[in-house]
Amino acid sequence: MLKTRICGIKLENPTVLASGIMGVTGASLCFVSENGAGAVTTKSIGLEERKGHPAPVVLEWENGLINAVGLSSPGIEEGVEELKAAVEKSKSPVIASIFAPTTKQFGEVARQVSKAKPAMIEANISCPNVEAEFGKPFATDQKAAAGVTKIVKKNSKVPVIVKLSPNVPNIKIIAQAVEKAGADSICAVNTVGPGMVIDIKTGKPLLANKAGGLSGPAIRPVAVRCVYDIYESVKIPIIGTGGVTYGKDAVEMIMAGALAVGVGSAVHYRGIDVFRKVCNEIIEFMEKEGYSKLKDFRGIAHE
Amino acid sequence: MSECSCTESKKLEKPLVLKIEKIVDEAKDFKTFIFRHRLNAKPGQFVMLWIPRVDEKPFSVTYQDKERFALTIFKVGPFTQKLFEMKEGDKVGIRGPYGNHFKLEGKNVVLVGGGCGTAPLGFLADEMKKIKADVNFIVGAKSKPYLLYLHRMKKSGVKTFVTTDDGSFGVKGFTTELLKTFIEKNRLDKVFACGPEVMLKHVVEMCLKAGIPCEVSMERYMKCGFGVCGQCCVDNSGVRVCKEGPVFSAKKIKKIAEFGKYKRSASGKKVKL
Numbered sequence A: 001m002l003k004t005r006i007c008g009i010k011l012e013n014p015t016v017l018a019s020g021i022m023g024v025t026g027a028s029l030c031f032v033s034e035n036g037a038g039a040v041t042t043k044s045i046g047l048e049e050r051k052g053h054p055a056p057v058v059l060e061w062e063n064g065l066i067n068a069v070g071l072s073s074p075g076i077e078e079g080v081e082e083l084k085a086a087v088e089k090s091k092s093p094v095i096a097s098i099f100a101p102t103t104k105q106f107g108e109v110a111r112q113v114s115k116a117k118p119a120m121i122e123a124n125i126s127c128p129n130v131e132a133e134f135g136k137p138f139a140t141d142q143k144a145a146a147g148v149t150k151i152v153k154k155n156s157k158v159p160v161i162v163k164l165s166p167n168v169p170n171i172k173i174i175a176q177a178v179e180k181a182g183a184d185s186i187c188a189v190n191t192v193g194p195g196m197v198i199d200i201k202t203g204k205p206l207l208a209n210k211a212g213g214l215s216g217p218a219i220r221p222v223a224v225r226c227v228y229d230i231y232e233s234v235k236i237p238i239i240g241t242g243g244v245t246y247g248k249d250a251v252e253m254i255m256a257g258a259l260a261v262g263v264g265s266a267v268h269y270r271g272i273d274v275f276r277k278v279c280n281e282i283i284e285f286m287e288k289e290g291y292s293k294l295k296d297f298r299g300i301a302h303e
Numbered sequence B: 001m002s003e004c005s006c007t008e009s010k011k012l013e014k015p016l017v018l019k020i021e022k023i024v025d026e027a028k029d030f031k032t033f034i035f036r037h038r039l040n041a042k043p044g045q046f047v048m049l050w051i052p053r054v055d056e057k058p059f060s061v062t063y064q065d066k067e068r069f070a071l072t073i074f075k076v077g078p079f080t081q082k083l084f085e086m087k088e089g090d091k092v093g094i095r096g097p098y099g100n101h102f103k104l105e106g107k108n109v110v111l112v113g114g115g116c117g118t119a120p121l122g123f124l125a126d127e128m129k130k131i132k133a134d135v136n137f138i139v140g141a142k143s144k145p146y147l148l149y150l151h152r153m154k155k156s157g158v159k160t161f162v163t164t165d166d167g168s169f170g171v172k173g174f175t176t177e178l179l180k181t182f183i184e185k186n187r188l189d190k191v192f193a194c195g196p197e198v199m200l201k202h203v204v205e206m207c208l209k210a211g212i213p214c215e216v217s218m219e220r221y222m223k224c225g226f227g228v229c230g231q232c233c234v235d236n237s238g239v240r241v242c243k244e245g246p247v248f249s250a251k252k253i254k255k256i257a258e259f260g261k262y263k264r265s266a267s268g269k270k271v272k273l
Ligand SMILES: Cc1cc2nc3c(=O)[nH]c(=O)nc-3n(C[C@H](O)[C@H](O)[C@H](O)COP(=O)(O)OP(=O)(O)OC[C@H]3O[C@@H](n4cnc5c(N)ncnc54)[C@H](O)[C@@H]3O)c2cc1C
Pocket: B046, B056, B057, B058, B059, B060, B061, B071, B072, B073, B074, B075, B076, B077, B078, B079, B080, B081, B116, B119, B120, B218, B219, B220, B221, B222, B223, B246
């Protein structure tokens, strides 16, 4: 009932572990896969070893999470090794998320992770938490976004997903630019903001990085609107990500036009088996409403 | 479909700012920080301690009553150094309690603590006494000035046995050697351990061989503490030490292939133990 296909890759169900939640190691990706995820995405892999920001790096506020992990990464060699372990042992397809500070390096990282034969490569051009170091995310400029897409495509043998930022005035233009540059799919969205939470007893920002990206329930309406806009402007499939916590949220994303749904922060809200729970709730919904396939309600918000 | 009540019903995973009520010199390079707050932790659980504008690190609960809890901290690096410079009345943040906990069971039990691994066992010893267990506490340290809780344990009726690496107090040698004699001479219901991983590995092997139920608490690099970031996932099961752990039964720990061999650093890179 929930089977779906994205860029020719079969998924048992449409839930995809979002990048940066759990996926630091091969073993942790397998652990998530065993808990029912239709596909799993690695924490973004980069060329150099990075410790990330000091802690706190992730906290909860009233309506979601805020994070500035700061793209910690063991570096390319160990990153590829962990990816290989995941590809070998995971029950569901593995998506390799990659990041780099320059367009050129994106090509190099794509080339390196390709060795581990992931099902797809996701170019994370939208992390808001490393601006001090990397400058404005590529996803905020259509030319920069297209440039990265082209070079990642050139260096990959598998379908390429480009992960977009919601923090732009017109996401349609960016989506069209990456589609034109050869992207096979779009993941939308990365975290919103960045935002800030200040502790009023000490008068200090809580995150060590001070600002961080928002995720979880509060950003869902933003994510749904982004997916809706992208669906209207491109033909390539969309992985709708942002605030999906319950089956009803996944259904909403699919109605906005998503082919699959990313699940990240909900691992906190509902536990590691959130994937199985969300799937059961989608089925429950479909049975009640008389849908037999996901396709029956995909994009119906546009009709 | 159940509606989300997650933002209402439970406390938020963000630091609660507390004043340090009291600081006690526990031993050489060890200080105990006491806070007035009802934590509702169980033995084996830990908190994330935030020093504003510095960093945030995990520490086990070593003492708890209805109004207070305490952490015993060993000075090892930049964060703990900073903490040692703080004074009573200074503000820090606390998140938690996090992780699973020791199962309070057994009539005749042995606790094996090495170095700062002794901290969570102090709390465990208190709770085991409350359920009227016969508690034997093997405490190990490199030398006499580093020994923890001898007075505290004596007061609460826990039998303590001391080993030091240099023989400056108690028996010269390792805690595991004492445990061996214990296992040979007594009928033990349960062994609990926390400390250096080489020590834990020996404890686990001895207990498995002797058929004694055993739980150990292990450490891995932690960032979020509530199971989201994936930093403390272990090979090959992928379980999170901050969530499914830090306490594992001897049987479960046998499935953790990296146990006693390597851990991961803040970047996720493997480091030999
Ligand atoms: C569940 C748990 C319970 C702990 N309980 C206690 C305790 O009761 N008392 C105590 O003194 N110490 C305890 N620790 C260890 C304590 O977290 C470290 O000593 C502390 O983080 C060191 O920070 P530093 O900057 O002073 O030293 P550093 O020089 O940064 O590190 C010294 C050592 O601590 C480890 N460490 C550093 N940061 C972390 C981190 N974020 N998570 C895990 N390990 C880290 C390093 O890998 C290194 O081995 C516990 C650790 C864990 C995981």
